[in-house]
Amino acid sequence: MGDSQPSRENVEEEVTGVVEAAKELQESAATHMSRSNNEEQALRQRAISLDSNILRLSSLVHSLLDNHGIDHKSAEKLEDELYRARCILVDGDAASFLPSKAHGRFLKMFLGPINVRATRKDVQLKVKEEYNSYRDRTALLFLLFPSMLLTLRFWIWDGCMPAFPVQLYQAWLLFLYTGLALRENILRVNGSDIRPWWIYHHYCAMVMALVSLTWEIKGQPNCAQKQRGVQLFLQWAMMQGVAMLLQNRYQRQRLYTRIALGKAKRMDVVWGETAGVVGQLWLLCPILFILQGFEAYVGFLLLKTSFIGVVSEWQVIVCGVLLVLMAVGNFVNTVQTLKSKSRFKAKMKKSKSK
Numbered sequence: 048m049g050d051s052q053p054s055r056e057n058v059e060e061e062v063t064g065v066v067e068a069a070k071e072l073q074e075s076a077a078t079h080m081s082r083s084n085n086e087e088q089a090l091r092q093r094a095i096s097l098d099s100n101i102l103r104l105s106s107l108v109h110s111l112l113d114n115h116g117i118d119h120k121s122a123e124k125l126e127d128e129l130y131r132a133r134c135i136l137v138d139g140d141a142a143s144f145l146p147s148k149a150h151g152r153f154l155k156m157f158l159g160p161i162n163v164r165a166t167r168k169d170v171q172l173k174v175k176e177e178y179n180s181y182r183d184r185t186a187l188l189f190l191l192f193p194s195m196l197l198t199l200r201f202w203i204w205d206g207c208m209p210a211f212p213v214q215l216y217q218a219w220l221l222f223l224y225t226g227l228a229l230r231e232n233i234l235r236v237n238g239s240d241i242r243p244w245w246i247y248h249h250y251c252a253m254v255m256a257l258v259s260l261t262w263e264i265k266g267q268p269n270c271a272q273k274q275r276g277v278q279l280f281l282q283w284a285m286m287q288g289v290a291m292l293l294q295n296r297y298q299r300q301r302l303y304t305r306i307a308l309g310k311a312k313r314m315d316v317v318w319g320e321t322a323g324v325v326g327q328l329w330l331l332c333p334i335l336f337i338l339q340g341f342e343a344y345v346g347f348l349l350l351k352t353s354f355i356g357v358v359s360e361w362q363v364i365v366c367g368v369l370l371v372l373m374a375v376g377n378f379v380n381t382v383q384t385l386k387s388k389s390r391f392k393a394k395m396k397k398s399k400s401k
Contacts, residue, residue: 087144094144097136105129137238153250154232163233171237178230182291185223190288192216193281200278207270213277214260221256224249244380248373255369262362276352276363279345286341290334332385339378346370 108125111117117125136142154163165171196216200208228249231241349367353360 090141091144094136094141095146098133098145101129101133101136142238150236151232153228153246154236157229164236174230174233174237175239178234181226181230185227186288186291188219188288189223189291190285192219193284193288197278197281197285208274208277217256217259221253221260224252224256228253242380244376248376251369251373255366258362258365258369262360262366276345276349279341279348283338283341283345286334286338290338293334332381335381336378339374339381342377343371343374346372346374 105126108117108122108129112119112122137145150163165174193216196208196212199212200206228246231239231246231249235241235246346367346369349363349370353363353367
């Protein structure tokens with residue numbers, strides 16, 4: 048028994064060996080990190096140089112086209128090749144070596160000074176898929192929640208909704224728009240093409256939901272007149288839910304096709320201003336324009352009820368102004384998208400005729 052016990056000298060030797068092994072491992076790790084940093088810096092310089100070269104060549108093609116130094120068909124072919132090269136650069140692992148977009152105050156306010164950019168492309172794509180999944184879930188709730196409130200108003204509440212269910216719905220809207228804004232800011236940092244307006248649109252919707260939580264829901268007497276704005280807003284929310292479901296179904300299929308053809312990046316997403324093929328334009332655009340008009344109408348109605356004294360709280364004025372502002376912004380961005388699509392189609396027809 049006594050011989051099997053380790054001696055003091057053996058223990059000291061083993062401890063010394065462990066300390067030396069830790070020092071050697073630390074030196075090896077430091078050498079590896081230094082070598083990796085040098086290689087990463089070299090790759091970063093190559094990626095930035097290639098990105099600048101693509102932008103330079105694209106500008107050069109446009110200059111040649113303006114000076115009639117190249118025909119439209121050749122210029123379009125070169126532009127397609129340059130765009131594919133940029134998609135390869137941005138969609139591949141080399142994208143992690145490109146400079147990232149600024150995080151912005153919104154992310155810093157909620158998450159602090161942390162880096163939310165994923166270095167691996169598979170992680171970035173998981174972020175995008177989670178965003179799409181979140182939109183799918185919320186689109187269905189966007190349709191069901193106001194439908195349930197309006198049904199209960201007619202069948203159970205005798206045309207006068209109590210305050211708590213409406214405020215619960217408004218709290219859910221605040222959670223929804225905050226979640227969308229956070230996810231969209233993270234997607235932009237990771238290379239997505241979301242237009243800034245749609246993020247600002249969700250900022251406005253967040254403010255409106257927060258303000259509406261402090262809005263006293265009036266009851267009897269004249270409940271129907273006092274809650275007219277709430278009723279119209281719930282009807283608009285139902286239409287918005289239908290439009291979101293249609294967008295998720297049709298536009299995402301078109302986006303996947305564009306990604307397969309090399310005409311879009313894998314981190315690109317679809318939102319309210321986008322549309323797919325011609326048949327989808329005829330279906331989605333009227334719905335979007337009706338939604339925008341109805342949103343502006345609800346906003347003006349809220350302002351009217353405030354000015355004539357039916358509901359004179361300041362929250363009504365703020366919500367009315369925000370609804371009108373969002374409707375105008377959505378309309379302008381939709382028209383801009385349709386114009387860009389029309390210019391692209393005209394360019395394609397012109398190049399084919401030649």
